[in-house]
Each structure stands twice: as C-alpha cells, then as structure tokens.
Amino acid sequence: MDQENTGPALQLHFDEASKKLLATVITDREAPPLDEPGLREFLAAQGWSALRYLPNMAIGLLASHNAGVACTLPIAEAIDAVIGIELSPDGVEAWLNIVPSEGGAAATADAVLALLADNGIGEGIDMAAIAAAVAAGSASHVVIARGVPPVNGADGRLESLLPEVRDRRPQVDASGHTDYRDLGDIFVVHSGDWLMLRHPPTDGTPGRSLLGETIPATPGKTVMYASSLPGTAFDPANPDLLVAAINGQPVVVAGGMMVEPVYRVATVSTATGNVDFDGSVVVAGDVCTGMTVRASGDIEVGGVVDMGTLEAGGSIVVKGGAMGSLGRKTSEECHIRSGGSFHSAYAQQARIEAGDSIFIDDTAMQCELTAINHINVGGKRRGHIIGGHLQATLSITGKVVGSPNRVLTHCAIGVNPLLHKQLLQMNKVRDERETQLLEVAKLLDFAGKNPGRLRPDMIAKARATAAQLSAQIAEMREEQDALTHKIELSQQSRVVAKELLCEGVEVHLGNQCYKVVGEHGACAVGMGGNGLELMAIDDKEG
Incomplete structure (x- = not known):
C-alpha cells in the first residue's frame, strides 16, 4: 500500500512480512523542512497513528528528508496484543493479563481460551470476565477462572448454657467504650446444673485447584478448659459438659466458668460482726458504720454503706449510696475496693477504687475515685461530679462536672503507670x-x-x-x-461534660494541666494539637 502527500517528500508503504511501516524520502520534488511533530501529524493524517512509533529511526529519516537525500527507513511497526495467564500461589485463581495491541492483532476470547487450555485449565472458566477484558483491550490480574478454595475448619469453642452470667473478663470494646449495664442481682445455680459445653473443632473442607489438585483445609484449633475451675465438675457421661458442683454464683472466666458460693445476710452491723467470705456476699440491707465486708467474689448491698469498708475480688453493687469519711472529723477509716466494676446510686466523701470502671447514677460529691478504665457519673439521674479527686485511664464522664461555686475538682486521665x-x-x-x-x-x-x-x-x-x-x-x-x-x-482519654463544665475543674494528663476558666456547655477536655484543650464532644460521648 503506497501513499503520497503533497506536504513532506515522503512515501509510505506497510510491509506485511515485517509488520513495519516504511518511509521513503522522495528526491524529485522540493518540500519544506520537517520536524518530529510534523512527522507524527503526517502519519496520523495517513491513518497510521495506531502503530508503535520508532523515534530512533525517525531521527535518521528527518535528517535525510531535510537534506534531500534518498533513503527508506521503518518509521513505525504493528504490535499484536500480548496475552498472559498467571496462576495464584494456591492455584485457585487464574489471572489474565493483556498488553494492548498497537496497530496489530487484538486479543480475542478464543486466544484466551486456547492459552488456558495450554496451561491445563478447563474448568471454572468465567466467560463473562474474559469477554469484558477482551472488549476493554487490556487487562491486569483479571480473574477469569476459579477453582474451589478450601474451607478451613472452625476452632473449638466454649458455649455458655446459662441465660445470665457475670463475666469478670475486661469488657472494653475496640473503641474504648464500656458496657454501662446495671449489674443487677446475683444469679444463682444449683449443684448439677449445666454450665458450659465445649464444642470440638471441625476439620474443614478441602478445595480443588484449577489444575485438579486437592488443596487441604486447615483444621480448627482445639479449645481447652482451664486447669482450675472452682465449684465445677465435668459430667461423667460427657467430658465436654461442665456442670455446677455446688450452689452459688456462676462467673465466666478465661477458659470456662467457675461457681462461687453466695453468703446472704440481712444487714452488717455490730450484731452480725464483719463478713469475710470466700465467694460472693449479698447484703439485703445496710452496711453500718465501721463494719467491713470482704469477699473473693462479688458484693451486693441492697441499702447504703455508711462509713463502712467493702473489698471484693469481683464487682461491687450498692443499690443505695456509699458515704465515706473523707473530710469528716472521725476516727473511722473506710474505703471501697473492687477488683471489677463498682456501681452505686450516689457517693459522698467516699474513697472508691475499681479494677475496671466506676458507675454512679446520681452524684459524686467530694470523693476520691480511682478506676483503671472509666468513671461515669449520671445514669438516669442528675450526674453531678462535685469536688474531690478522680483518676481514670480512659475517661471521666458526668452530666455536670464541677460546680458553679468553683469547687476544686481534680481529674487525672491517661496511662496508669x-x-x-x-x-x-x-x-x-x-x-x-x-x-x-x-x-x-x-x-x-x-x-x-x-x-x-x-x-x-x-x-x-x-x-x-x-x-x-x-x-x-x-x-x-x-x-x-x-x-x-x-x-x-x-492516649485518646477525655474528661467529658455532657451538659455543663464549670470553672474550678482541673484536668491532668501526665505533666500537662488544663484549668477550666468560666462555664462551658457540653464539651470535653483531651489531648489536641497544642496539648490538653477544650473540644467538642461526639454523639457517643454526648
């Protein structure tokens, strides 16, 4: 195929054997000088823009053309599409790669199918994916065939068979929030009751690669009961079934469940004496001044604690209030210490420590509160934090933090050493x-x-x-x-005031201190770009 042009003194001819476009300089007529952009425009005007341009050859052609020296040089070439097939490392997927053509033969579905067959792949072919890739003219790691991937086995698991069980494991979720549920009454099981069932792992289902090879599945992992689960036994007829060996409170622990005995008493006073019990204690009424209740499990008080001492390995619930001796002229030394969470209606001049979180429904006034995770004041009631010292690793939250009277309220947040x-x-x-x-x-x-x-x-x-x-x-x-x-x-800890933050509140994080000046509506104090600063609260905090 020959083409002439009245512009450049060039004649073009496509050689089918070499798939190259040849350009011949014509010396029998004059033509204006030609540069590379002009040469490219000339090729495009003649319908050869799809070919791969050969810039190195163009240099010699332009020199000969502008000097009027006869020569014939390849100026472009036709390149066919290149098709490639890759197998995923596990042999379950076949990936199609297409390098697009440049003026040559385009990729076809038949060519792709032939290449799959050459690679031993005849099943699981996705014709729609092939058609889409071919129509696009190019592809990179497009899945066009799938084998059967293995289904790995499920790990063994421990299933609780009880509707309501205390869980002593940490309950902080991925975003640092804690379940603020009411801990409620102590749930009791009786000897012989079913507690927990261990399910064995499954083997999984093997897969099949595109080359017909079996792909083994990874079996699940076996879960083991903990070596020591006090108050429990295994069913003689089923070693995977955990049952209660005594009457008491079921408690979920790592690796299973334990049953703690429960001691019940009407009140704790000089008439009953102090209580020190290996298990959980339920006091129906009050814990009177100067009295002590110690339990390895949970403590539940139906009334109030008036300058009494509570120490529990688990959680403590005081359905009335907790009144301590801070700032009072008294010889009574009292405190409340919980290995889990502490929950009460109100707290006044009380020293309270919790290994998890502290929840107070109404008011915390002039208290010393220390919690590893959160301090939250204000359930369905007022939610006032007035004075005292509060320390928590993750958050201190109240509806009103501080007092309009500018009472010093010291809040420390951040990492507990x-x-x-x-x-x-x-x-x-x-x-x-x-x-x-x-x-x-x-x-x-x-x-x-x-x-x-x-x-x-x-x-x-x-x-x-x-x-x-x-x-x-x-x-x-x-x-x-x-x-x-x-x-x-x-590092993201906050002091949050859901309704009002008052002057007199000091927030400490490490060696930094923020002193609140004036009154502010719903807001938080936390670490910002310039250290501790006042900031807006999000929906979860508010």
Whole structure:
C-alpha cells in the first residue's frame, strides 16, 4: 500500500512480512523542512497513528528528508496484543493479563481460551470476565477462572448454657467504650446444673485447584478448659459438659466458668460482726458504720454503706449510696475496693477504687475515685461530679462536672503507670511458660521417635502439661493484646461534660494541666494539637 502527500517528500508503504511501516524520502520534488511533530501529524493524517512509533529511526529519516537525500527507513511497526495467564500461589485463581495491541492483532476470547487450555485449565472458566477484558483491550490480574478454595475448619469453642452470667473478663470494646449495664442481682445455680459445653473443632473442607489438585483445609484449633475451675465438675457421661458442683454464683472466666458460693445476710452491723467470705456476699440491707465486708467474689448491698469498708475480688453493687469519711472529723477509716466494676446510686466523701470502671447514677460529691478504665457519673439521674479527686485511664464522664461555686475538682486521665509494669511482668511470665512448653515438646518428640523408651504414664503427664501450658500461653497472649490496646486507647482519654463544665475543674494528663476558666456547655477536655484543650464532644460521648 503506497501513499503520497503533497506536504513532506515522503512515501509510505506497510510491509506485511515485517509488520513495519516504511518511509521513503522522495528526491524529485522540493518540500519544506520537517520536524518530529510534523512527522507524527503526517502519519496520523495517513491513518497510521495506531502503530508503535520508532523515534530512533525517525531521527535518521528527518535528517535525510531535510537534506534531500534518498533513503527508506521503518518509521513505525504493528504490535499484536500480548496475552498472559498467571496462576495464584494456591492455584485457585487464574489471572489474565493483556498488553494492548498497537496497530496489530487484538486479543480475542478464543486466544484466551486456547492459552488456558495450554496451561491445563478447563474448568471454572468465567466467560463473562474474559469477554469484558477482551472488549476493554487490556487487562491486569483479571480473574477469569476459579477453582474451589478450601474451607478451613472452625476452632473449638466454649458455649455458655446459662441465660445470665457475670463475666469478670475486661469488657472494653475496640473503641474504648464500656458496657454501662446495671449489674443487677446475683444469679444463682444449683449443684448439677449445666454450665458450659465445649464444642470440638471441625476439620474443614478441602478445595480443588484449577489444575485438579486437592488443596487441604486447615483444621480448627482445639479449645481447652482451664486447669482450675472452682465449684465445677465435668459430667461423667460427657467430658465436654461442665456442670455446677455446688450452689452459688456462676462467673465466666478465661477458659470456662467457675461457681462461687453466695453468703446472704440481712444487714452488717455490730450484731452480725464483719463478713469475710470466700465467694460472693449479698447484703439485703445496710452496711453500718465501721463494719467491713470482704469477699473473693462479688458484693451486693441492697441499702447504703455508711462509713463502712467493702473489698471484693469481683464487682461491687450498692443499690443505695456509699458515704465515706473523707473530710469528716472521725476516727473511722473506710474505703471501697473492687477488683471489677463498682456501681452505686450516689457517693459522698467516699474513697472508691475499681479494677475496671466506676458507675454512679446520681452524684459524686467530694470523693476520691480511682478506676483503671472509666468513671461515669449520671445514669438516669442528675450526674453531678462535685469536688474531690478522680483518676481514670480512659475517661471521666458526668452530666455536670464541677460546680458553679468553683469547687476544686481534680481529674487525672491517661496511662496508669501500673499498666506498663503489669505488661512487662506478663511478658516475663509468658516467656517462662513458652520455655517450659518447648522442653515438654522436646520430650514428646523424643517419645514419638523412640517408642517404648518412656513410660506411658510419663508421656500422658507430659501431654497434659503441654495442653495446660498451651492454654495458659494463649490466655496470656489475649490479656497482653488487651492491655496493649488499652495503653494505646489511653492516649485518646477525655474528661467529658455532657451538659455543663464549670470553672474550678482541673484536668491532668501526665505533666500537662488544663484549668477550666468560666462555664462551658457540653464539651470535653483531651489531648489536641497544642496539648490538653477544650473540644467538642461526639454523639457517643454526648
């Protein structure tokens, strides 16, 4: 095919054998000088813009044309589309790559199917995906065939069979919020009641690659009950079924459930004496001045605590109020210390510590409140925080924080130094357990390679130890992750006033201090770009 032009002194000819466009300089007529943009425009005008332009050859052609020297050079070439097939590493997917053509043959569905067949792929082909890629003219990692991926097995799990159970594990969610539910009455089970069922892991379903190979599934992991679950036993007919061995309060713990005995008393006064009980304690009425209640589990008080001492390994609920001795002229030394959460209607001049969070429905007046996670004052009642010292890692929240009378209210937020210390200690203990597990694994490996060399009872004991250590390490790993997450969340800690923040409130985070001046509507104090500062509150906080 020859083409002439009255502009440049060039004649174009496409060579089918080499798939190149040849340009010949014509010397029998004069033509104006030609530059590269002009040459490209000339090729486009002649209908050859789809070809791949050859810039190195163009340099020589332009020099010959402008000097009037005859020559013939390839100036462009036709490039066919390039089709490629890749298999995913697991062999379950085939990916199509198409490098588009440049004036040459375009990709076709038949060519793609032929390439799939050459790669041994004949099933699971997605014709619609192939058609779309071919129509587009180019493709990169487009899935055009799928095998059957394996379905991994589900891990074993522990299912609670009770409708209402106290859970002593940390309940802070991923965003740092805590469930503010009313802890309510202590739930009691009786000996023989079903508590928890262990479900075995599943093997999963194998898959099939596009080349016809079987892809094994990863079986689920076995879950183990904790080695010590006081107050429980296993059903003789079903070793996966945990039942109550005594009457008491069921409590969910890591690796299962335990049952704590419950001690009930009308009031705690000089007539009854102090209470020190290994389990949970329910006081129907009041805890009177100077009296002490200690429990390894939870404590529930139906009335008020008037300058009394409460110490619980679990949570404490005071359905009336808690009145302490701070600022009073009295010889009574009293405090409330909870390993879990503390919940009361109100608190006045009380010293309260909680290993989780503190919830007060109405008012906290001139109190010393310390909580690892949150302090929240104001359920369905007024929600006033007036004076005192409050310290929490994640948040201190009230409807009204401070007082119009400018009473000094000291709020400390942020990381509790004990958290870092606790994390380091947990790392040390976990390293020790992993070292022990490694030694036991070596022993079991030796037994497997040398049958008969070790006594059966020694092997059984080693397996039980390995299972126990594995469960302990998994539990510690979860606790470490939760603790690390809590430390990260503490950098976003806030003091939140849902309705009013008053002058006289001081907020401390580390060595920084923000002193509130004037009164402000709904707002928060937290770490901003310039340190501690006043900021708006979001819907969750408000």
